[in-house]
Amino acid sequence: MASWVPVAKDSDFTIYNLPFGVFQNKRLSPRVGMAIGDKIVDLSVLYEEGFFSELSQLPHDIFLRDALNDFIGLGKPVTRKVREIVQNLLKEENDQLREHTCRGKAMVNRNEAQMMLPVKVGDYTDFYSSMEHATNVGTMFRDPNNALLPNWKHLPVGYHGRASSIIPSGVPIYRPKGQFKDPNKEQPEFGPSRRLDFELEMAFITGGPTKMGDSIPTEDAEDYIFGMVLFNDWSARDIQAWEYVPLGPFLGKSFASSISPWVVTLEALEPFRQAGPKQDPEVLPYLQCKKDHAFDIQLEVYIQPDGLKASKVCTSNFKYMYWNIAQQLAHHTVNGCNINVGDMMASGTISGPTEDSYGSMLELAWKGTKPVKLEEGGERKFIEDGDTVIMKGYAEKEGIRVGFGEVASKVLPAK
Structure with a gap:
């Protein structure tokens, strides 16, 4: 496919992608859009002009809301159809929108838009599903x-995180404060974290609710997954190490998590589906996939010190994950936990x-013993004040490119 909208060869936002997000600018209130090239398609304008007339179940103001939740909640048959209609309107051979009088109003410059958190996050769960990462951490500590640990290859380990501190790309974070204990000292200390770290992750957003007591089998899991974003789960390693026994992560994680603002649908990711790592021993029947x-x-991670060039410090791939998204959701709900x-x-x-x-400084610098060199001089064991951490992600195959843009956030000194 080709589009009449100019799209750079290395753009993440091709006609094959068309991710959903929520944006505003100086003249527009928050609303739902789709990205293509350096433009955003304002879906509220397309609705006003009757382009979605065949979808009678769309509320009149569905694209004028400040989160995607209500739209996603209409179900995949509706969200898929909206994406298909927009994709068709943007095709090179289709002049319906290109020649329409609303074109100027419908196509918003992406560089003039402020991206917002795409969904109101009710609950947030963080898994621990990379065998390489878990092995590295287990080896170090x-x-x-x-x-x-004995359970790791039998179930997707996870914990319930803090939804209130999930923020969109571009919002800076403050260095967290807390308790930490030097192994050589008898008593813990209090102060700003000395071992602030990023964690390269991806996250999926659920698109359908369940009732308490119900479980989602792996074969149905993707019916409940709308799309994915890049996710930086900021971590204060010194605070985390002192607090996590016996109940797990708390203040070392809850101060901030940054996400990319564009939600890439599973439909867009379909060409890049593949088998994951072989799971041995064989998992229990409820975790088996057909x-x-x-x-x-x-996936790529960059560190950009204040005023200096960004240095790439990590190149990874989502395909390495030992536990996949269907298994994560199946396990999450197998006890009857309801999702929204x-x-x-x-x-x-x-x-x-x-x-x-390796997807964290803890591993890249191996607990601070192997500092990571930066391009314009200097090195890092962990993230310093003034550093901006940038994560990028894209899939590319046979001329088709689908990307996530980036999630970037600057670290400010502790308040």
Whole structure:
């Protein structure tokens, strides 16, 4: 497919993608749009002009809301059809929108828009699904010969995180404060974290609710998943290490998580579906999958010190994940836990098999013993004040490119 909208060859937002997001600018209130090239299609304008007339179930103001929840909640048959209609309108050979008097109003410049959090996140769960990451952490902090805990290959480990501190790309974070304990000292100390870290993750957004007591089987899981975003689960490693026994992550994680603002649908990711890593031992029947649920998504992380050039510090891929999105959702609900539209489920740190593919500074600098060199001089063991961490993700195959844009956030000194 080609579009009449100019799209750069390396653009993440091709006609094959068309992700959904919520934006505003100086003249427009918050509303739902779809990205293509350097433009945003204002879906409220298309609705006003009758382009969605065949979808009678669309409320008149559905695209004038400040979150995607209500739209997603209409169900995949509706959201898929909206995407198909817009995709058809943007095709090179279709002049319906291109020649329409509303074209100027419908096509908004992306560089003039402020992107907002795409969904109101009711609940957020973070998994721990990369075997390479779990092995690295287990090797560093426990026994290298028994890096994975006995349950790890039998179930997707996860914890319930803090939804209120999930923020969109571009919003800076403050260095967190808390308790930490130096192994060489008898008593803990309090102050700004000295080991602030990023975690390269992806997250899926749920698109359908369930009732308490119900479970979602793996074969139905993707019916409940609307799309995906890039996810930076900021971590204060020193605070985390002191607090996490016996109940797990708390203040070391809850201060901020940053996400990319454009939600890429599973339909757009379909060409990049592939088999995941072989799971051995065989998982229990409720976690077994009848089809492939892994996706070949290239991931990159950059650190940009204040006023200097960004340095690439990590190249990884979502296909490395041991536990896939269908298994994560099936396990999450197997006990009868109900989910709601707009819940967010993060993958856990995505690390690959090579040292340059590790998805956190904890691993890249190996607990601070191997500082990472930056392009314009200097090095990093962990993230410093003034640093901006930038994550990018895209899938590319046979001339088709579908990307996520980026999630970027600057670290400010502790308040």
